[in-house]
Amino acid sequence: MLISARDIFVEIAGKTLLEAMSFDVAQGDYLCIVGPNGSGKSTLLKTLIAILPLSGGKLTLNAQAISQYRHKQLARLISYVPQSGGNHLSFIVEDYVKMARYSHHHVFSEWQAHDQQVIENALNITECQAFRDRKMSTLSGGECQRVMIAAALAQDTPLLILDEPTAFLDPHHQVAVHQLIRKLNQQHVKTIIEVTHDINHAAQHSQNVLALRDGKCLWQGPAKQFLDADRLQQLYQQAFVFARHPFHDRLIAVADES
């Protein structure tokens, strides 16, 4: 197992944010984490990249406790795409992507041809070449999100963690980012952990789903079995109706507003 969580607890200022959570992530897996606001999704991601400490349980990466990794070691294994885009940053796109190579360098090491190749790749895959010389603050939300993903790719890690990568995007760019993530998972054999509110996307594209509610794991299993009326009702306290996709034989869930 790449990541293994056993009975983990996270407490901050006396408040329990994650409770008795256990799950596994295998190499090459695509795990979607879903759940209502405040259910602990972002907390879980932050625990995985050692921003937040565990208060109980065991969380291992390649069979070694995450807390035992040095930040730099961990950064060579896990990269992270945060929720908010980098619109407030005034870096040049290329500089920002280059900065992600930090963990592969020490203070006196020089920029290598290999580094350049990695960032060119990252810019190509995310289609950021067209605006690589622009300031990030001048980009649109979708472009910025792609730059954030490009930077995470430049970190060149086997595991990629994304926190609602499509939250602020229009439908077209949502699809583009979804396709990009799938490509990374299938062609570039990256292990993906993604937090999302898009349950249809989770059910259709990912391999496994972890559903959180109130800091606890409500359900986990293969993505194909995720869409279920009772389960969604329990998860979001909201009724859902289902329809068949007209061209593919798969379910689509829509929140019932009637």
Add this chain to the structure above:
Amino acid sequence: MMVVMISPWLDFVAPSSAEIQQMIIHELRIPRVLFAFTAGSGLALCGLVFQAMFRNPLATPFTLGVASGASLGAAISVYSGLSFTILGLSATSLSAFAGALIAISFVYSISRFRFGFSGETLLLTGVAISFFFSSLILFIQYLSNVADSFQILRWLMGSLTVVGYQELKQLLPFVTLTAGVIIYLSRELNLLMAGDEIALSRGVSVKYVRYALFFVTSLCVGAIVALCGPIGFVGMMVPHICRLIIGEDHRYLIPATLLFGGSFLVICDTLARLVIAPAELPVGVITTLLGGPFFLWLLMRYKSRHA
């Protein structure tokens, strides 16, 4: 720089003898220019680091009250007549350093406590701390005798009056150490600008980098304040102008800020000596006169961008 170089000759229209002039240049002018350059570089570098760490162009050792903390420390040591040296550091330097460190821990813990890094909270905290320390300084001044009180007042205006190389020798190690640490951490500073979470996920040990930077900047501000008094706004104007010209990459920003900060203070000091010659203004008056409007301009810009 040309102005600076020839300025020693400017205010001596009627030289009495070549020897005296020689002595003035060697004992007064050159050490003073070097001293001003060192202090200016140090102040500008500390400003640069604060702006990067708090991700706010208005955050500097002065706006956040760190300089007032150092001033209070120094004032206390003057008042109580402390005079000892540890490892070549005077009591004034040490207490200024302690004051700076206390102020910075204060600002940092308050800004971390629940509010996150909101710009307003940070600056208001800084203003509150500045006022608090300033009133304590006034209190000490009130308690002191006339001579001490005048000494504190004169020194609070910020001045670069030095004779010989004594002060330069005291200041140079601090500024060199600070510059060294900051240059060493330039890649980390770049990543800190992108946010703590990003920096952490890229592999920066954010906590240790912050501690190291807080420590050296406090040391540097403490030393400068102890020797020259609080010379305001250099740390805000210089890095900001450098950012506008050079961009956000600290690997280039740091040397640029160092050189520009030094030159800037040398020019301000030359102005201070020439404006009402043969008397001279405290250099802090000049920098604050330039800095006040600059601060307002920056505040408007910052506000309109984040509205």
